[in-house]
Amino acid sequence: MREPTAVQQTRRDVGPITDRGAARRRQLLDAARRVFERQGFTDARVADIVKEAHASHGTFYTYFDTKEAIFVEVARTVIEDMHEDMAVAVPTSGLDLRVHDAIDRFIHAYRPNAAIIALMEQLALDSVEMRALRLDLRDSFVQRTRRGIERMQADGSVPADLDVEYTAEALGAMLEYTCHLWFSLGKEFEERRLADALAGIWFATLHPEGHGAP
Known part of the structure; x- marks a missing residue:
């Protein structure tokens, strides 16, 4: 690997210092994403990216x-794009609406990023940095789910004795792997039917039979 010049090292460390430099960096990132999505990580080369x-x-x-x-x-x-896509207003009433909203937002955020997420998972097996990034992406969704459940516990929509931490982990894993099967492995699903089924499982978990109405 070639040694960077002082100017190159500075730009790598602090980022572009001009609008033109920022645009060039963005152009490279956009191109790299297309190459990685098309060719995968192993087969992609720097030469492909610059081309x-x-x-x-x-x-x-x-x-x-x-x-x-x-x-x-x-x-x-x-990760930033998915955070932004999921950081929208959440219905403030009605457990059913909240559950459907959470699932629809996750599917909407996951779909356009599925190829890169799949590559992150592959690379995470051998890369500590990539593993940390992948877990950060997952944790952001799990923690959002956890906070939502805690708010619903506070207003009586969800049983007070529910294990919030592990429920959020389990529901998140179910939704993530379903999206992986769907968008990365090509399993065919009817979107509305699938979203409704997932919402039904979430609702049954958060609102078990015998618990008071939300």
Whole structure:
């Protein structure tokens, strides 16, 4: 691996210092994402990325030192995008509406990012950094679910003795793996029927028979 110049190292450490530099970096990230989604991580090369971005190798190495480094940035962008997609207003009343909203928002956020998430999971087996990023993405959703359940416990919608932490973990795992089967492995589902089935399982878990009406 070539040693970066002082200017290159500075740009890698602190980021672009001009609008033009920021645009070039963004162009490389967008191109890298398309290449990774099309070719996977192993078969993708820096040469493929610079060709896709209509950039030079020198431009690439101004901002990134390896293929792995730019994939990490692509993964971070996916996490930010998913956080933004899920950070919308949540219905304030009606357990059924809250559950359906949470599932629909997760599916909407997962779908366009499924290919990169699948690559993150593959790389997480051998990369401590990628494992941390993948778990961070998962934890953000689990913690959001946990906070939602805690709010519903507070207003009496959910039993007070429910194990919130592990319920959020289990419901999150079910939803994540279903989306993995659907968007990454190609299992065919009818979207509304599937979302309704998932919501039914969530509702039955959070509102067991005999618990007071929300």
